[in-house]
Amino acid sequence: MPEIHLPQKIIFERNAIEHFSFKRVERTILICDSEIIKNRDTLERLENKFRKFSAQVRTVFNTNVHELYNLASEEFFLDEAELIVAIGSAAAIDCGMLLTNESGADFTAIPCCCASTMTDFENGEYFSYRHSPTTLVLDPTLIEQIPSSTVAYDAFAAFAYAVDTLSSTDNIITRSLAIHGAVGIYKSIIPACRGEITYLEKLMYSMYFAVAAHRNSR
Secondary structure, three states: OOOOOOOOOEEOOOOHHHOOOOOEEEEEEEEOHHHHHHHHHHHHHHHHHHHOEEOOOOEEOOOOHHHHHHHHHHHHHHHHOEEEEEOOOOOHHHHHHHHHHOOOOOOEEEEEOOOOOOOOEEOOOHHHOOOOOOOOOEOOOHOOOOOHHHHHHHHHHHHHHHHHHHOOOOOHHHHHHHHHHHHHHHHHHHHHHOOHHHHHHHHHHHHHHHHHHHOOOO
16 A cells, blocks of 8 residues: 655744654754864754753764764663654755654654754664654755755755656655655755755755655565
8 A cells, every 4th residue: 555654743934943742751962963063053052952851952963974872872772762853964964864763752853954864874774764754844944054065965866866767656645755855955956055045945845855755666
């Protein structure tokens, strides 16, 4: 029977990281690999935000995603958290997916740009651990902080996910997501890379359509 797996909740708007709310949990672990997010105080703001919903918040930061996974895994299994929050690059989101697949904890993804890069880890290849987050936060103010070279790289990668989906599945819903994502990326990528805010927002959402389609393509 055909199935499609999507987040239970998708929060999408400018400044969404300031306005979202969660059910209360005891322990939360934040993982992040983005120097920009850390240096612009966004990480600190998110730590303070999650302290409103969690009695204990611990943060693991590393710019190397494989080291990030190892550190986060050690930290998580010392005192199992109920919520894993991945903030930063597409690879950091993949790291959060692998951790939640191993642990069964709830997973919140807050990507700066694309929401997946199909990272293969020593503990798991992407198609063995791909897992829609419980909650996804798409905040265009984050992609506005990312260099245009990174935006272009992530956008072309997401476009490739959409094309691969169209060549590998006949599922009408998955294909519709892929088409919508590919068209949105095609229309938005040039003005977005020029820094036009409206198109950066459209590009962020279109990349997610492509990622969601590909995640459900096999």
